[in-house]
Amino acid sequence: MKHQFIRQQQLIQRAKRQFSTELTHRLGLVEVQAPLLSETGTGVQDDLSGWEQPVAVSVKAIPDKQFEVVHSLAKWKRQTLARYQFGVGEGIVTEMKALRPDETTLGAKHSVYIDQWDWELVIDAQQRSENFLRTTVEKVYQALQATEQALCKEYQQSPLLPQSLQFIHSEDLLQQYPGLTPKQRERQITKQYGAVFILGIGGVLSDGAAHDVRAPDYDDWSTPIDGGRTGLNGDLLVWHPGLDDALELSSMGIRVDQTALARQLAISRQQHRAELPWHQQLIAGQLPLTIGGGIGQSRVAMQLLQLDHIAKVQCGVWPMAIEGAL
Secondary structure, X not given: OHHHHHHHHHHHHHHHHHHHHHHHHHHOEEEOOOOOEEEOOOOOOOOOOOOOOOOEEOOOOOOOOOEEEOOOOHHHHHHHHHHOOOOOOOEEEEEXXXXXXXXXXXXXXXXXXXXXXXXEEEOOHHHOOHHHHHHHHHHHHHHHHHHHHHHHHHHOOOOOOOOOOEXXXXXXXXXXXXXXXXXXXXXXXXXXXXXXXXXXXXXXXXXXOEOOXXXXXXXXXXXXXXXXXXXXXXXXXXXXXXXXXXXXXXXXEEEOOXXXXXXXXXXXXOHHXXXXXXXXXXXXXXXXXXXXXXXXXXXXXXXXXXXXXXXXXXXXXXXXXXXXXX
C-alpha cells in the first residue's frame, strides 16, 4: 500500500510539473508567489457568483485590518502586473490555494479546497478581441495536449483529448439544446466533441438567464462580438469517460476595461463597487489591459492521469459517505 501511495503522489507531481512547464512556455509567463489572504474592503477579493462567503481571518498583530482567505487571484494578478510595470506580452502565473466552504455539494468534481494555476498576461487594446481570446485558449489546450502526450508515452496510456478544440458561444449552445439546463448542455456538447470552449459566460441569453454567473469586475462578458453575441470570456471543458461527464478545467477571459466595468456593474446593480480602491485604480487607468484565468490543478491531474475522483489527487475534506467509498 505504501508503494502504491508513493507512486500515485509521484504521478500527480509529474503531471502538474509538466503542464506548468508547457503553460509558462506557450504563454510566456513568469512564475511568482501567491497570497493566501486578501484584505477586506479593497475590492481585490474575487466575489465569484456573489453569494459565497469567504473565510474571515483576524491577524492579532494587525488589529486594524480584516482579512479573508482568497477565492481566486483574478484581480490581485492585474494589480501585481501594474505594480511591477509588466509590459504588453508579459505575464505571470502562480499556484493559488483557496477555500470555498460554501460549495453546496461535494463529490467527484467539487471540493472545498481549490488549487489552480492562476495566470495573467498584459495585452494592448487591439488584442481585446474574440480572435485573440481564441488564439490564447488554443495555446492553453496545446499545453494540455503536450502534457498528455508526454505522460501517455511514459506510462503507456491511451490519450483522451481530441486533436482539436471546438468553440461555441453559450447562446448558440442554448439554441442547439433549448430544452436542457446549462449543465446538461455542457455535457451534451462536450461528449460530442471531447473538448469544448464555451464563449460568452455571464451575460443574459435569449431565454432570460445567463449560462452561468460571473462577477462583474474581472472577465468581460458584455462586450459585443461577431454574430450579435457578447462576451470575451468562457470555460474550457473536456470529456472524462471515467465520470461519464464533462469536466471543466479552466475559466478564462479578456478582463474588463473601464467601459466594460461600468456596464457590467450597472447590469448587475453593483455600482457601489466602483468606489472600492481596486476599482478606482482601474477607472483611473492605473491597471493594464489583460487576459487571464484559472486552471484547476486537481482537475487537470484527474484528466491527465485518468482518475475518477478529485479526492484521489488532493487532500480535501469529505462527508463520511464519500470517504468510505474511496
